[in-house]
Amino acid sequence: MQIVSVSSLKGGVGKSSVTLGLASAALQAGVPTLVVDLDPHADATTGLGVQPQRGHDIGEVLRRPRRGSLERVVVASSWAVRDGQDTRALDVAPGSARSSHLDRSDYRGKDLGRLERALSGATGYELVLVDCPPTLSALTRTAWAASDKVLSVAEPSLFSVAGTKRTMTAIAQFEQSRTWSVPAAGVVVNKVQHASVEHRHRLAELQDLFGPLLVTPVIPDLPVWQQAQGAAWPIHRWPGAEARDISGRYSAILRGLLDGSA
Numbered sequence: 001m002q003i004v005s006v007s008s009l010k011g012g013v014g015k016s017s018v019t020l021g022l023a024s025a026a027l028q029a030g031v032p033t034l035v036v037d038l039d040p041h042a043d044a045t046t047g048l049g050v051q052p053q054r055g056h057d058i059g060e061v062l063r064r065p066r067r068g069s070l071e072r073v074v075v076a077s078s079w080a081v082r083d084g085q086d087t088r089a090l091d092v093a094p095g096s097a098r099s100s101h102l103d104r105s106d107y108r109g110k111d112l113g114r115l116e117r118a119l120s121g122a123t124g125y126e127l128v129l130v131d132c133p134p135t136l137s138a139l140t141r142t143a144w145a146a147s148d149k150v151l152s153v154a155e156p157s158l159f160s161v162a163g164t165k166r167t168m169t170a171i172a173q174f175e176q177s178r179t180w181s182v183p184a185a186g187v188v189v190n191k192v193q194h195a196s197v198e199h200r201h202r203l204a205e206l207q208d209l210f211g212p213l214l215v216t217p218v219i220p221d222l223p224v225w226q227q228a229q230g231a232a233w234p235i236h237r238w239p240g241a242e243a244r245d246i247s248g249r250y251s252a253i254l255r256g257l258l259d260g261s262a
């Protein structure tokens with residue numbers, strides 16, 4: 001089982017979108033996947049068409065992480081595909097404001113093992129995608145501590161490049177402070193407008209700064225993304241050439257993640 005957290009210390013860059021794009025690719029490819037929504041805003045949960053039930057969310061699990069506590073909150077999302085006679089759905093551990101008890105900067109070291117402990121009881125998944133809040137809180141560090149890989153999301157803009165530097169520095173510092181295994185890091189570039197000179201400049205800058213850590217392909221900024229998201233629908237099942245373009249890119253990133261080349 002590979003655990004990948006999608007993180008950035010900046011809001012609005014596309015963390016939840018990248019989580020959902022990869023989840024859509026995994027569903028399409030038949031990779032058994034669990035989405036863990038750690039952001040108290042619960043956008044990934046909403047994007048998967050799930051209404052969290054009181055007491056059945058990841059915040060509850062993180063309060064008392066025990067064997068079996070994760071399974072009690074995991075639900076089948078509305079994203080599903082037919083598989084022969086069966087219907088196969090993407091699973092989600094829903095987010096809610098109740099996880100905000102860990103969305104703070106002060107924490108005890110042992111709190112950081114809470115998600116790892118909860119996930120140790122998760123069986124049957126090849127991939128776990130963790131959508132993180134935009135803060136360097138205990139919640140985010142809890143995700144990093146549980147992850148094999150941290151994907152940071154960047155936009156090709158000045159502030160986002162600066163935010164990505166901060167995120168990558170924080171991940172590196174976190175790695176140094178840890179006594180257990182070190183997560184690998186990568187940078188996914190989202191909302192790229194290929195016709196924009198500024199975007200091309202910022203892409204080159206990201207390439208200079210992060211070189212081999214930059215994940216390819218990049219994801220374009222296209223209105224169809226927001227249409228599919230607004231309908232809580234997987235991009236791989238949305239019609240049209242633009243949706244096919246984005247879907248193909250997320251499938252390629254997923255393949256790289258699973259074969260270890262991304």
Ligand SMILES: Nc1ncnc2c1ncn2[C@@H]1O[C@H](COP(=O)(O)OP(=O)(O)O)[C@@H](O)[C@H]1O
Pocket residue numbers: 008010011012013014015016017018043190191192219220221222223225226229
């Ligand atoms: N590739 C894209 N093309 C167009 N809009 C996008 C794209 N990626 C994200 N967005 C939009 O940008 C906004 C912020 O994305 P979101 O995933 O919520 O960011 P974050 O989770 O980092 O706060 C959302 O309205 C989303 O639909």
Ligand SMILES: [Mg+2]
Pocket residue numbers: 015016017039043044
């Ligand atoms: Mg988000």
